[in-house]
Every structure is written in structure tokens, then in C-alpha cells.
Amino acid sequence: MDEKIRVDCSGEKEVGGRRRFRVLLVLTLVYVAALSLSAFMDLPKLFIRNEWSELGVNVFLWRLAISLFSWVWSVVLVCILMRMHRGRRLLGREMPWGMYITGTGLMLASFLFPFVDGYTIEMGLFIQFRDFFTIDGVPFVIGLLCLILGYILRIGLACQNEVEETI
Incomplete structure (x- = not known):
């Protein structure tokens, strides 16, 4: 009954797959940023030519909403990448x-x-x-x-x- 309990307090263990996650995160960021930029670049054309009436109100409103959400998530993904680059937790x-x-x-x-x-x-x-x-x-x-x-x-x-x- 001479059991010894060992506790490792040396620090956090490295989580596997960090490089793959970073690549996936960068690809997602590029896609989300491109989505938000393309949606905002199309907005003046939609307003000036009154094309939103041809698209339909639903498509126009949800395209606008998704572009706004894409901007928010672009910022979130950049913050996560910066955290990873600094070696902090995600x-x-x-x-x-x-x-x-x-x-x-x-x-x-x-x-x-x-x-x-x-x-x-x-x-x-x-x-x-x-x-x-x-x-x-x-x-x-x-x-x-x-x-x-x-x-x-x-x-x-x-x-x-x-x-x-x-x-």
C-alpha cells in the first residue's frame, strides 16, 4: 500500500493538430473576409440601379445581414489568430x-x-x-x-x- 501520487504541474501540454487548426482558421478567415468584402462592394450597385427589387427583398436583406455578420466574424477570427500567434489560449x-x-x-x-x-x-x-x-x-x-x-x-x-x- 505504498502508492505515490504524482502531479505534473510543469505546465500545459501541447495540444495536437495546432498547425492544421491554424491553416483551417486562415482559410476560413480568407473566405469570410472575401464574403464580407464582396457583399459590401455589391451594395452600391444594388442601390444605384435599383437591382434589389429584381433580386427580391428577402435576398437583399439577408445578403446585407450576412455581410454584416461576416465583418463581425472576420474580427473574431483575426483576434483568435493573434492569440494563437502570441502563444495564448484560443x-x-x-x-x-x-x-x-x-x-x-x-x-x-x-x-x-x-x-x-x-x-x-x-x-x-x-x-x-x-x-x-x-x-x-x-x-x-x-x-x-x-x-x-x-x-x-x-x-x-x-x-x-x-x-x-x-x-
């Missing part, structure tokens, strides 16, 4: 805030877009209060899920900070 304040902004934006879009003339709810999931107030249900639910995920990420970050302070 999970920071940027991820929960990106989720909060995306969730809030989707919920606002689900409230505001149905008020635009010509907007139609495509998926059939909607919440309606009498005849004057409609919520597009699909982006509303996705926004709620983003807010919940952001909260879970924030709690995880707080737990991680607490563990690091304890050690």
Missing part, C-alpha cells in the same frame, strides 16, 4: 461576443424584416401577434441558439480562468 472574450452580436442581430432581423414591404417568410415558422406584428421564426430560433452558445462559451471561459488562478 478561448477569449471575442468568441462569446461574436456569438452575442450574431444572435442579437438575427433576432433583430427576425423582428424588423417582416415589416419591410415585399418580405415573405420562407420557412413557414413564424410567430404572429394579431394582424400587425409577425416574427420570422427560423432566424429568431437561430438567434436564440447563438445567444445560448455565447453564454455557454462565457461560462466556460470563466471556469477556465478560475482553474488557471487556482493552479
Whole structure:
């Protein structure tokens, strides 16, 4: 019964796959940045030539919303890359805030877009209060899920900070 308990407090172990993750992160950042830039470059053309009426209100509004979310996630991905480059942990304040902004934006879009003339709810999931107030249900639910995920990420970050302070 002479067991010895060994605890290794020398530091964090290196997580495998870091290089592959960095390559994947850079490719995602390039794609998201290109998506946001191309969407914003098309906006003046859509407004000047009134092409948004040919596209349809739904396509125009969601293209605008996705380009805004792409800008937010471009910033989040750049912050993650900077954290990786400095050798710090990946999970920071940027991820929960990106989720909060995306969730809030989707919920606002689900409230505001149905008020635009010509907007139609495509998926059939909607919440309606009498005849004057409609919520597009699909982006509303996705926004709620983003807010919940952001909260879970924030709690995880707080737990991680607490563990690091304890050690």
C-alpha cells in the first residue's frame, strides 16, 4: 500500500493538430473576409440601379445581414489568430461576443424584416401577434441558439480562468 501520487504541474501540454487548426482558421478567415468584402462592394450597385427589387427583398436583406455578420466574424477570427500567434489560449472574450452580436442581430432581423414591404417568410415558422406584428421564426430560433452558445462559451471561459488562478 505504498502508492505515490504524482502531479505534473510543469505546465500545459501541447495540444495536437495546432498547425492544421491554424491553416483551417486562415482559410476560413480568407473566405469570410472575401464574403464580407464582396457583399459590401455589391451594395452600391444594388442601390444605384435599383437591382434589389429584381433580386427580391428577402435576398437583399439577408445578403446585407450576412455581410454584416461576416465583418463581425472576420474580427473574431483575426483576434483568435493573434492569440494563437502570441502563444495564448484560443478561448477569449471575442468568441462569446461574436456569438452575442450574431444572435442579437438575427433576432433583430427576425423582428424588423417582416415589416419591410415585399418580405415573405420562407420557412413557414413564424410567430404572429394579431394582424400587425409577425416574427420570422427560423432566424429568431437561430438567434436564440447563438445567444445560448455565447453564454455557454462565457461560462466556460470563466471556469477556465478560475482553474488557471487556482493552479
